[in-house]
Amino acid sequence: MKKDDANAERYIAIARACLKAINDTAAEAGSREEKIQAVYQAIDDAFQAEFADYRQSVAVMGTVLERIASGQLDAETAASLARKTLDQQPENTRNALIH
Known part of the structure; x- marks a missing residue:
């Protein structure tokens, strides 16, 4: 594993x-x-300790997706909610591969 791999610290x-x-x-x-x-x-x-942030992030995103999927939000509100959710995502869960 390369030292600059986003998951190197987790593996270690x-x-x-x-x-x-x-x-x-x-x-x-x-x-x-x-x-x-x-x-x-x-x-x-x-493993539980290292992936706690991922589990929390997935739970939040699931809730947001449920709200969007309900059809009760207009397109602009749904897009805004999605952007806010992505912006609040923990840094260590962004664009990192999970092995």
């Missing part, structure tokens, strides 16, 4: 969480299955 944060979980579980007592589950949980937690 997720990778660090995974490595930390692996290191933490290696020294702990417990079954192999418990250790694997702890690593899976760390991966899930890291």
